Amino acid sequence: MHEAGVAEALVRIVTSEAARHLNEQGQVPKIRQISIVLSESGGFMRESLELYVSVFAKGTAAEKACLNLRYEPTRMSCAACGRDFVRKRFSFDCPVCGKPGTMVRATADFYIESIELEDFPTEARTTGASA
């Protein structure tokens, strides 16, 4: 259910954006790819997101879109040796001194970075037309 609500919002946002970029035929272009940045600590799995996005995207411009997910790592700080490090799975420990670190930033960040649209005049075609 967690992924369902997020997927629904995601499809709503990207299809609204696509509708602002009508192609030469005045149609809403299909979305080829959705690029998302999300926190590793947020607990979203690629497979679940893909499943729910495919459900909500059915019949929309995002129906065939693939998801490009970029996970932001959880950053930690070690009070013992003063180093900052990226958390490794299953561990809070500093990779240098082995003491437990403290999370610097664990958030539920999740944002849509960009979408890639089909059926849009390519740069070459635009350049050619203006030449």
Added chain:
Amino acid sequence: MNVPIREAIYAANDEVASRVHTQLSSRGIFTVNILGSPGAGKTSLIIRIAEVLKSVESSKKLAVIEGDIASDIDTQTLLSLGIPAYQINTGGDCHLNAPMIEAVLSRMPIADRSWLFIENIGNLICPADFTIGEDLKIVVASVAEGSDKPYKYPLVFSVSAACALSKIDLAEAVGFQEAYFRSGYASAASAAPLFPLNAKTGAGVPQLVDWLIGTAKGLGL
């Protein structure tokens, strides 16, 4: 063509949460979002907090919004004790969101300058992702759930301003390893305080209430 968006997936929720928070804080209401697993003792703790608050700051009222998948068992319990309570049934949604709270606020009378506790759906995952207009989150973790919770669910401990370690009287019986829990908690929650307590007897609850009173005053509430 690549179209930049940079829109947060929770933007719509966060906008409503901000509106809810403004509405509540402008009326001097201190709002706490209570998170925890099913059976962690969230409702029992709220009841104890209400009792302690009444004894130390009799002018302060406490109201509760209860979130559950189904049933109004907890709300009925609170109402029977004279604590104003309003039930939200999500019918399957695994967390409360800000629009749900905004809708309740238009129907539920809450006294100005009171405390509002919102008991979220029993779940250590999804509720951690959502702000619902609260001043702060508190996570309730019972010793019966095991010593490894901060390692398994770091986000919920990280986003919470404090942790109530409940059912502490059962620690020995369930083999709870407090040092292991505390080490994981310190990694996930940094310097956020931890309150071992027993909601059944009330042990440890006054310390949590003292901290809440100080925090509310620090916020000007």
